[in-house]
Each structure stands twice: as C-alpha cells, then as structure tokens.
Amino acid sequence: MEEKQPENRVQKPVRQRPDDFVHTGPETLAGRYLRMFWQPIRRAEDLSPGRAMPIRVMGEGFTLYRGQGGGVHLLEFRCAHRGAQLSIGKVEGEELRCLYHGWKYDGEGKCVEQPAEVKPFCEKIRLRSYPVYEYLGLIFAYLGEGEPAPKPVFKEFEDKEGVHVVPPPYVVPCNYFNQIDNNGDMHAPFTHSDMMNFDGPAMHREVTAEESDWGVTWHESQGASRRVTHFLMPNAMQSKRVPMSKSRGGRTEVLSWMVPVDDEHHQRFEVYFGKATEEEARRYMDRFKNLERVPELGDRVLAGSLELGGIDDWARSRVQVEDYLVLVGQGAIPDRGREHLGRSDVLVILRRKIWERELRALAEGRPLKEWHKPERLETSFTRI
Ligand code: FES
Numbered sequence: 430m431e432e433k434q435p436e437n438r439v440q441k442p443v444r445q446r447p448d449d450f451v452h453t454g455p456e457t458l459a460g461r462y463l464r465m466f467w468q469p470i471r472r473a474e475d476l477s478p479g480r481a482m483p484i485r486v487m488g489e490g491f492t493l494y495r496g497q498g499g500g501v502h503l504l505e506f507r508c509a510h511r512g513a514q515l516s517i518g519k520v521e522g523e524e525l526r527c528l529y530h531g532w533k534y535d536g537e538g539k540c541v542e543q544p545a546e547v548k549p550f551c552e553k554i555r556l557r558s559y560p561v562y563e564y565l566g567l568i569f570a571y572l573g574e575g576e577p578a579p580k581p582v583f584k585e586f587e588d589k590e591g592v593h594v595v596p597p598p599y600v601v602p603c604n605y606f607n608q609i610d611n612n613g614d615m616h617a618p619f620t621h622s623d624m625m626n627f628d629g630p631a632m633h634r635e636v637t638a639e640e641s642d643w644g645v646t647w648h649e650s651q652g653a654s655r656r657v658t659h660f661l662m663p664n665a666m667q668s669k670r671v672p673m674s675k676s677r678g679g680r681t682e683v684l685s686w687m688v689p690v691d692d693e694h695h696q697r698f699e700v701y702f703g704k705a706t707e708e709e710a711r712r713y714m715d716r717f718k719n720l721e722r723v724p725e726l727g728d729r730v731l732a733g734s735l736e737l738g739g740i741d742d743w744a745r746s747r748v749q750v751e752d753y754l755v756l757v758g759q760g761a762i763p764d765r766g767r768e769h770l771g772r773s774d775v776l777v778i779l780r781r782k783i784w785e786r787e788l789r790a791l792a793e794g795r796p797l798k799e800w801h802k803p804e805r806l807e808t809s810f811t812r813i
C-alpha cells in the first residue's frame with residue numbers, strides 16, 4: 430500500500446532558495462536539512478506510560494505514545510484505514526489501537542489487528558514509524574530519510590553527581606530562526622536591563638566568533654565578564670549560566686534546541702545541568718514555574734493592554750517574557766530584506782552564512798559539511 434502522507438505535506442509551496450531558512454516543511458531545503466539531525470520533540474516526563482499524544486514538528490503531524498512497558502514510539506498522524514487521528518486511540522502494551530474501528534499497530538507501524546475484517550489484510554498495512562530515544566530528560570526523534578544520524582553525546586551532562594532540570598517547553602508564535610538569531614546577540618543589556626548587572630556601558634561588549642567543527646563558537650567580554658558559548662549546527666546552543674547551588678558552586682551548563690512546530694511557531698527545549706542537592710534543584714526549577722503564562726502575558730504587552738513591568742507576580746519568568754516580546758514582536762516570519770545589520774550582528778551574519786552555504790550545497794547535490802562535536806565542549810562564564 431502507498432504510504433499515507435499527512436495532509437499538511439500536500440499544500441505547501443516548494444521552497445528551494447538556499448537563503449530560505451524559515452520554511453521547514455518536508456519538501457523545503459531547510460526542512461530537509463533539519464531532518465538530518467536528531468531533534469527533541471517532547472519532555473520525557475510529559476509522556477507517561479500508556480499515554481498517546483499528537484505532536485507537530487516542522488509542519489508535520491505525528492502520533493507519539495509510550496507503551497505500558499515504558500517504550501516510546503513515534504508513528505504517522507493518521508490511521509491507515511480511514512484516517513482517524515491515532516493519538517486518540519488506546520495504548521495496549523507496546524501497541525496502539527485506533528479508536529475508530531480498532532485497527533492495532535505495533536511500535537514499528539506494522540498493522541497487527543483488523544478486528545472488523547473477516548479476512549484481515551494486516552500484512553499489507555504499514556504506517557511510517559520514526560526512530561526515537563530518551564536522553565537528558567527529553568525525547569529525541571529522527572525525522573529524516575534513510576539511516577539515522579549518530580546520536581549526539583553530551584558527556585558533561587552525564588556526570589552522576591549532577592542533577593538535570595528540564596523546564597516545560599511552551600509554544601512561541603514566531604519562526605524558530607527568530608530564536609536562533611537571538612542567541613548571543615546584543616539584546617541582553619536592553620531587553621533584560623532590570624536583571625542584568627553589567628559593568629560599564631552595554632556598547633563596550635566585545636564579541637568574536639568563529640566557525641568550528643560543530644557550528645560556531647563565540648567569545649564575549651563585557652567589563653569584568655568573560656563568556657564562551659557554542660552554537661551547534663543546525664539549531665542548538667550550549668552555554669553556561671549562574672550556579673544552581675551556592676554551596677557546591679560551579680556554573681550551570683545549559684543546552685537549548687530551537688525546534689519549529691511549523692513555520693510560524695516554535696518551541697525551545699532546554700536542559701540545565703549542575704551540581705546541587707535535590708532541594709536546590711527544586712528551588713532552581715521554581716524559576717520556571719510560571720512559564721505557561723509567558724505567551725499570555727507577552728501577548729497582552731504586545732497588544733498594549735498590559736505595561737511591561739506592570740505586574741509583579743511574573744518576576745520568575747520575566748526573562749522569558751522579555752524574550753517573547755522581542756521575538757514575537759518581529760513578526761511570525763520577519764522580512765529579512767528590511768533589516769540593517771551592523772557590526773554587533775556578527776553572530777547573526779556568521780550563522781546565516783553557514784546555513785546558506787549548507788543549503789546551497791544540499792540544493793546542488795554537493796557534499797555537506799560533516800559536523801563533529803566532541804563528547805565534551807568547554808563553555809565558560811567568569812568574572813575576572
Ligand atoms: S480509521 Fe482507524 S480503524 Fe478505521
């Protein structure tokens with residue numbers, strides 16, 4: 430039988446310009462490129478055993494479920510029989526039964542039961558399934574064609590003495606590349622002025638950036654602060670932040686992925702890792718406890734019905750609201766042709782240049798750069 434295509438695959442226009450990073454449907458250049466890398470799609474703790482849920486990644490719908498034995502499986506969005514949404518079905522062991530007429534599928538998408546058929550034809554039915562695995566508190570999927578890429582390893586996040594904090598991701602209604610461009614640019618002293626305690630005028634920040642074997646590494650210095658951060662091609666970042674624990678010290682290591690839901694929405698998946706007691710980690714987690722309110726508060730400020738700084742109970746997610754305002758405020762898909770980039774946009778320019786080079790190679794069928802991230806990366810954040 431012909432493989433079923435989710436409906437959203439059909440109507441998208443073909444995007445083949447190497448400078449188009451924003452459209453990420455399966456037939457676009459950027460979409461094909463992003464699908465060559467493992468992507469986080471859900472927080473592991475949000476998928477309990479026996480639960481199925483619909484998810485949307487890069488404009489495509491999928492069915493994610495966890496079997497009663499704990500295994501995670503990712504299938505197409507719809508049932509092969511008459512197209513019911515599979516996520517409303519029932520998990521039975523490691524299999525998923527469609528709610529409509531009871532067809533049952535295993536984790537590989539094979540149809541194993543057609544209870545209403547006198548002569549079942551299960552062997553002819555197979556849904557597409559996708560490789561998934563759990564790591565660092567997140568569920569990763571490989572949505573590309575062929576053999577999956579090697580799974581990335583982050584040894585520094587595997588240290589037994591540390592604890593992971595994985596904040597709940599929320600949907601931001603703008604393109605994921607707004608979020609990529611935001612990483613390491615000059616916005617912090619202005620956007621987050623209340624939170625930042627910078628030495629000297631913001632303009633005196635020095636940034637140097639260079640392409641590396643895994644993406645881009647940049648060095649920042651501002652007054653007495655020094656910082657080294659990595660962008661991991663194509664859509665992730667590794668950085669250092671303030672310590673989780675006062676007693677144990679040591680900065681917190683942070684990984685973030687900017688993942689498109691569709692062309693006008695994205696999610697940021699983050700993992701914080703530091704040495705701390707369970708209690709300290711719980712307190713650190715508190716700073717993320719109002720995250721689900723970020724879109725609502727941000728939308729009200731953007732609409733002019735709420736003043737920035739006009740409420741006090743949002744302090745714990747203030748940075749996220751401020752970022753929401755500047756990202757969503759640029760428009761869901763900004764018109765890059767109207768920008769005026771300067772020297773301080775060095776990172777924005779370099780990352781886009783690398784992206785464009787790779788998409789051009791993909792379009793022309795030339796070899797792509799093979800990114801090699803070492804198992805550990807050095808990041809730093811110091812005050813001298
Ligand atoms: S639509 Fe799923 S069994 Fe009929």
Ligand SMILES: [Fe+2]
Pocket residue numbers: 616617620621748751752
């Ligand atoms: Fe920010």
